Amino acid sequence: MQTLPQNPEGALVQIIGLAILSGTVAGAVAFVHRWYARKRIPNGVAILAGVGTVGISLGTWKALQPFMGGNPDVLLLPEATRNIASFAVAGVTAVIGARIGDRATTNMAALSGATKLDDDVSRIVGAVGRMVTVTLPETIDDIDGYDAVSDETKETLAGSSFVFPRRITVTELRERVVARLEDDHGIGQVDIDLASDGTVEYLALGSRIAGLGPLLVPGTVGVAIRADPAFSAGAGDFVAVWRRSDDGAERVATGEIRGTAEDVVTLAVDATDARKFDATEQYRLETLPRQSRPEREFVARLRSADERMGVLTVEPESDLVGLPVGSLDSTVVAVKPTDGAVETLPVRSRLLAAGDDLYVVARPAVLRRIERSAREKSDTTETEPKENPSQ
Structure with a gap:
């Protein structure tokens, strides 16, 4: 068997061959990934699969060369240049092959x-x-x-x-x-x-809201400041923010720690207090006793969930009149009758009456159907979809 070619033509053939190998392997991995995970493969994984195959091929070839009478020296400049070029081109073809494999999976049925x-x-x-x-x-x-x-x-x-x-x-x-x-x-x-x-x-x-925003209660904002927090302060702790003044110390605001990175602290504070901070100033934080704020925690968790809250009124002619709260395919957190106080977490057997205001937590589709039922009577039944006439 011959050693790796030393002429430019042979080197080009090697690079092209390894590039095709990388693209083929990356495309196959992308095909399988889309088929089972139903998501597009990340570029990094595709490149790792393609370039890794090239590395294995080159490593195996070099390891077998001494037993085949070839030159085992892989540190020569032509060899090193050829290998680097092979890896670079293989990385590009791996991405291309992954896109082709991903598209082949999603469009397979087009055949x-x-x-x-x-x-x-x-x-x-x-x-x-x-x-x-x-x-x-x-x-x-x-x-x-x-x-x-x-x-x-x-x-x-x-x-x-x-x-x-x-x-x-x-x-x-x-x-x-x-x-x-x-x-x-x-x-x-x-x-x-x-x-x-x-x-x-x-x-x-x-679309799903990302970042700190979904975890903030309405009326509060996230502010990053330079501060010296207490030794035991961490995310979720309530703190008082102090700054130095001519009189010794001045309390700026009160907030909740959402994250720390060295001397940078992210606080959730009232929107009216956000303008009181100066990005060039160093603050000091004082940990306050833990306060139970279930309403804030509820709103924060709700904003990061798939469900949302809706407020609807039961109309006199709606389907909901006379039905128990437990019959709704959602979570009813409160009911406000027309002539009474708000009933939080009503029992499932509580019957709904005309004029009741319902505070419902559900997915948007479910919530919209409940709102429709609260406004008017409906006659919907689930049946098997009919065959498309065009088929």
Whole structure:
């Protein structure tokens, strides 16, 4: 067997061959990752898979060269340059191969004539037309309480179609549509209504809020200051912020520690106190006795959850009149009757009456259906989606 080529043509052939190997391996890993995880593979993982294969190939070749009569010296400048170029090109082709493998997984069903198929639909099922096509509307609304999805994403989704197996209920069909939108397009929250034939009657999208914002109670803001916190102070502790003044010390504000990094402390303070801080000044923190603030903790946790709170009034002709609180598919945290005090955490057997104000915690889709039931009578039944006439 011959050693690695020493001429430029041979080196180019080696680099191209290793690049193809890297792209092929990365594409295969991306294909399997999308198939099982239903998410796009990170670039770092793809590069590691592709370049790692190249490293194994070069290492194995060099290790076997002494036994084949070749030159085992890998520290020569031509050899080192060739290896570095191989790794660099392999990294680029690994990313390209990963994108091709990812796209091949999501569009595999396109070979059978469909543009978008659910993972559970096989080519045999699609060939005989036993499918339900769900077409998204041209107009997509925003969900109240969530950041709006970008216009580019809405334009991409508007009018697009998904194909699913026919023998599923409306509830199952809705769950699969929501899973496709969340997994393939990074949507944080989906509110959708489907008719019995799979027609989308309503669609609204929301994105997940990231960072410190979702953990802040309304009326408070996060402020980063330079301070000398107490030795035992940590996230969640209430502190008083002091600054030096001509009179010795001045209390600036009171807040809650959300994070520390050396001498930088992130505080949650009232919005009115945020302007009192100076970025160039050094403060000192005094730990205060722990105060129980369940309302703040409740709001903070609610803002970071999938559910949100809604306040609705039971109309005289609505479906909710006379029903117990426990019959609602949600959490009722309070009920305010027309002529009485607020009842917190009402018992499940408590009957609803016309004029009651309900404070409900639920997902946006569930909350919207309850609001609709509180306004008017409805006659909705769940049936199996009908077969698309076009199939």
